[in-house]
Amino acid sequence: MIELEMQKVTLGYDHHPVLEDITLRVSPGEMVGLIGPNGSGKSTIIKALSRVISPESGRILVDRQDITRIPRRELACMVGVVPQLPLLPSTFTAFEIVLMGRNPHLGLFQSEGKRDWAIAWQAMEKTGTDELANRRVNELSGGEIQCLLIARVLVQETQAILLDEPTANLDIGRQGEILDLIKKLCTQSNLAVLAAVHDLNVAAQYCDRLLLINERRVHAEGTPREVITDRNIKEVYGAENCVYTHPVNGLPTVLLGAHMNKTNGT
Amino acid sequence: MPSNQTPTTPAGTYLSGRRTRILSLLGLSAALIVVIALATSIGSVHIPFSTTFGILLDRLPFVDIAQTWQSVIATIVLDIRLPRVVLAGLVGASLATAGATYQGLFRNPLADPYLIGVAQGASLGAVIGFLLPVAWNIAGFGLIPLLAFAGALLATATVYMLARVGKTLPVTTLILAGVALSALLGSIVSYLIISSGDKMHSIIFWLMGSFSLSQWSEIQVVLPYVAVGTAVIIILARLLNVMQLDEEQAQQLGVNVERQKIILLAAATLITAASVSFVGTIGFVGIIIPHAVRLIWGADHRFLLPLSVLTGAIFMILTDLVARTILSPTEIPIGVITAICGAPFFLYLLRRRKKAIF
Numbered sequence: 001m002i003e004l005e006m007q008k009v010t011l012g013y014d015h016h017p018v019l020e021d022i023t024l025r026v027s028p029g030e031m032v033g034l035i036g037p038n039g040s041g042k043s044t045i046i047k048a049l050s051r052v053i054s055p056e057s058g059r060i061l062v063d064r065q066d067i068t069r070i071p072r073r074e075l076a077c078m079v080g081v082v083p084q085l086p087l088l089p090s091t092f093t094a095f096e097i098v099l100m101g102r103n104p105h106l107g108l109f110q111s112e113g114k115r116d117w118a119i120a121w122q123a124m125e126k127t128g129t130d131e132l133a134n135r136r137v138n139e140l141s142g143g144e145i146q147c148l149l150i151a152r153v154l155v156q157e158t159q160a161i162l163l164d165e166p167t168a169n170l171d172i173g174r175q176g177e178i179l180d181l182i183k184k185l186c187t188q189s190n191l192a193v194l195a196a197v198h199d200l201n202v203a204a205q206y207c208d209r210l211l212l213i214n215e216r217r218v219h220a221e222g223t224p225r226e227v228i229t230d231r232n233i234k235e236v237y238g239a240e241n242c243v244y245t246h247p248v249n250g251l252p253t254v255l256l257g258a259h260m261n262k263t264n265g266t
Numbered sequence: 267m268p269s270n271q272t273p274t275t276p277a278g279t280y281l282s283g284r285r286t287r288i289l290s291l292l293g294l295s296a297a298l299i300v301v302i303a304l305a306t307s308i309g310s311v312h313i314p315f316s317t318t319f320g321i322l323l324d325r326l327p328f329v330d331i332a333q334t335w336q337s338v339i340a341t342i343v344l345d346i347r348l349p350r351v352v353l354a355g356l357v358g359a360s361l362a363t364a365g366a367t368y369q370g371l372f373r374n375p376l377a378d379p380y381l382i383g384v385a386q387g388a389s390l391g392a393v394i395g396f397l398l399p400v401a402w403n404i405a406g407f408g409l410i411p412l413l414a415f416a417g418a419l420l421a422t423a424t425v426y427m428l429a430r431v432g433k434t435l436p437v438t439t440l441i442l443a444g445v446a447l448s449a450l451l452g453s454i455v456s457y458l459i460i461s462s463g464d465k466m467h468s469i470i471f472w473l474m475g476s477f478s479l480s481q482w483s484e485i486q487v488v489l490p491y492v493a494v495g496t497a498v499i500i501i502l503a504r505l506l507n508v509m510q511l512d513e514e515q516a517q518q519l520g521v522n523v524e525r526q527k528i529i530l531l532a533a534a535t536l537i538t539a540a541s542v543s544f545v546g547t548i549g550f551v552g553i554i555i556p557h558a559v560r561l562i563w564g565a566d567h568r569f570l571l572p573l574s575v576l577t578g579a580i581f582m583i584l585t586d587l588v589a590r591t592i593l594s595p596t597e598i599p600i601g602v603i604t605a606i607c608g609a610p611f612f613l614y615l616l617r618r619r620k621k622a623i624f
Contacts, residue, residue: 050518076520083518089373089510091565091624095280096507103508104520108501111568117280134279156519 001028001190002063002078002159004049009058011044017056018044020216028159028190031183033197033207035227037237040213042196043084046162049194050081062160076104080158082149084165084196090138094148097137098124101155116155123154126181128174142169150178154185161185163195167202179206200254204228205246212236228252287569294576301580302355305587306347310594311339318343350480350590351583353488354600357477357545358555358582360492360537362574365552366559367499367534370506370567371527372437375624378553379538382444382531383421385547386451388539389473391417392546393458396469407487410472411543418539421451426531435527474599475548477586484544491540495533496575502530503567510565548582550604554612555581560624561615581608 004026011019019041026032034042047053048060051067060067062078070078080101088097101123102116124130127147132140140148146169153161166182167175183206186193197203203210204224212220212227214236220227229252230243239256246253307318317335321343324331364379372381380386394417395410407415425447429440459469499506505526509516513523542548555578556570563573582604589603 047514052514052517072517072522073520076518079518081515081518083515086512086515089565091560092507092510093280096566097511099280100508100511100519103504106504111504 002192003027003061004079004160004192004194005061005064006045006049006055007059007061009048009055009060011041011048011053011055013053015056017216019213022058022213022218024211024218024221026160026192026194028192029187030209031186031193031195031207033195033203033210033224034213035197035200035203035210036213036219038198041216042198042213043164045213046081046164046194046196049162050079051075073104076156076158078158079160079162080153080156082146082153082161082163082166085142085145085169086149088137088145090136093134093136094129094140094144095120095124095133097148098129098151098155101152101157104156119157120151120155123151124148126154127151128177143171143174146170147174147178150181159190160192161194163193165196165198168198175202182206200228200233204251204253205249224251228254283564284569287563287566287573290563291569291572291576294573294580298355298576298580298583301583302348302351305351305354305583306343308587308591309342309347311342313339313343322348345482349482349485350477350586353480353485353545354477354582354586355579356485356488356492357541357548358551358578358580359496359575360541360578361548361552362555362559362578362581363496363499363571364534364538366556366567366570366574367506367530368552369556369624370510370570371530371534372441373510374437374441375557376553377441378549379534380448380547380549380552382440382535383425383447383451384418384535384538385542386448386455387421388414388418388542389455389547390421390451390458391415392472392543393455393462393469396465396472397458397462407543411484411487415539415543418542419535421447422531422535422539434524437527471599472546474601475542475546476589476597476599477545478590478597480545488540488544492537495537495540496571498533499530500568500571500575502526503571506530506567506571546599546601548601548604550601550608551578551582554608557624558612558615561619565624 006022006024009022010017022045034045036042048055051072054068062070062075067075098120099112099116102112102119106112124133127150129144129147129151132144132148137145146166150166167178170178179202182193185191207224209222210224210227211218212232219236220232228243230241233243233254234240242254242256244253244255303319303322304315306322307313307315317339320331321335321340323329325344361379368377368379368381369375391413392410395413398409400409425440425443429435429443431439459466462469505521508519508521509523509526516523556574559570559573559577563569585603585607586600588607589598589600592598
């Protein structure tokens with residue numbers, strides 16, 4: 001079981017801060033959502049927690065160890081990432097891309113064996129990508145690639161998973177399937193899950209806790225009910241009076257358009 | 267894979283693909299041996315294939331074949347033809363491997379072993395060597411190979427330092443720095459050539475490449491670089507696969523991208539530099555062989571690299587055979603033949619397979 005932690009972290013590119021003084025913690029079995037406007041730095045937090053970028057100040061801890069002290073391969077056995085729709089090399093098949101998730105588990109002179117193939121195959125069945133296995137990835141749709149990347153992170157067998165807009169390209173059916181799968185893994189296998197999500201309704205329904213990021217800082221933190229409030233949404237997104245209560249599960253739900261006439265009038 | 271086949275499991279199809287490629291590796295190894303023997307038996311003095319094979323086999327440890335040939339024939343085979351064939355094989359293998367490595371590292375199908383300055387650096391070194399009125403020999407390198415080798419490494423090191431940004435080495439910057447420095451060195455080489463007077467012919471001949479002066483001593487110098495460099499690259503093949511994703515994903519999958527980039531660059535550059543120093547900047551092989559291999563056997567570097575080693579070696583031995591026999595006794599520069607023989611075959615492959623090749 002792994003815990004992810006950021007302590008007063010400042011992140012930026014070329015000394016131009018994108019995020020300041022960020023403190024967060026993701027515990028095992030917990031699914032935490034990062035929400036905030038475009039460009040607020042959600043992906044930057046994911047990059048920092050996978051050591052693609054280093055903090056300008058503050059400490060990042062993975063499993064209570066300073067992230068800079070963990071060798072990259074070891075880190076990749078602890079923390080897996082689903083990136084936001086990357087370009088994949090067109091000449092590889094879907095199966096080969098998923099199999100790359102085994103890379104951190106293999107030594108320099110090792111190659112994948114029967115066990116690795118079985119793990120990859122299972123992950124593809126779970127994510128509904130088994131039919132795509134022998135297709136070249138340049139023939140796949142955005143949604144199919146997203147499912148493939150989820151399969152790859154399962155193959156990586158990490159105790160912590162970071163997801164950057166994991167369902168942005170999925171239809172509503174697949175979105176539910178994939179999020180249910182991640183949620184199930186999170187609770188059943190005690191994974192620490194951090195997901196950057198731009199869809200506030202998805203965030204409210206699936207995450208145990210939310211961090212609302214705005215203007216380089218954590219604007220609000222807490223349960224979806226505590227974070228997705230009329231006041232916070234207005235302060236951060238400038239949208240007024242759009243938070244309602246879901247009729248079935250009682251969670252906050254954001255509906256745009258109810259006040260369209262009013263906004264158009266001003 | 268054609269998509270109308272319905273595989274039982276992806277692992278099954280993946281495995282049968284692997285099996286095909288392993289068999290191809292074995293087949294190509296056998297073909298390489300036959301090609302070596304064939305190329306060694308052809309030349310201005312006619313020596314039957316069986317005799318050549320006998321002489322070659324006799325040299326292997328634990329093999330003893332009754333000698334039915336004159337010793338002068340053995341000398342022609344072993345000390346004149348064989349070193350030439352072996353050097354051609356080594357250089358072909360190096361250029362193909364280095365090309366595949368650069369294409370993978372830069373994720374760019376236009377990359378070849380000369381992209382970041384090796385060729386122009388080596389050419390400048392060699393041209394200076396031709397123009398110097400002295401001759402010497404250090405560590406098995408004659409003056410021209412030594413200066414060519416030094417030029418190649420200096421040019422690449424310069425490109426490397428120019429392209430470095432902080433602790434990282436952005437691939438695009440590296441390519442641009444390489445192209446710019448190559449242009450600069452190239453124009454110096456051109457100027458030196460036109461002002462080189464009666465040495466112009468030999469310089470141009472060197473630049474287009476030739477195996478005509480091959481000796482065992484050269485192989486002794488080139489072989490260690492090629493063997494170590496190629497081994498390092500093949501060991502890192504799986505990481506090179508992962509690096510075909512972007513650098514961010516490769517890092518998130520546990521690859522120390524900056525370190526592997528430097529190791530792979532150094533290894534590929536070293537084998538290229540060692541090869542061109544002795545035989546000149548032979549073109550075409552380094553860019554086309556990896557593509558041909560990729561078209562036939564796929565993009566997995568664990569197969570792409572060793573298959574490129576074998577295919578590059580076979581291709582270069584055969585083109586050198588053409589270069590020295592077709593207008594015998596006149597030799598054609600090998601760089602001319604590589605493109606004349608290789609381009610049509612490659613274009614054929616390209617037309618036959620219309621899928622994305624890179």
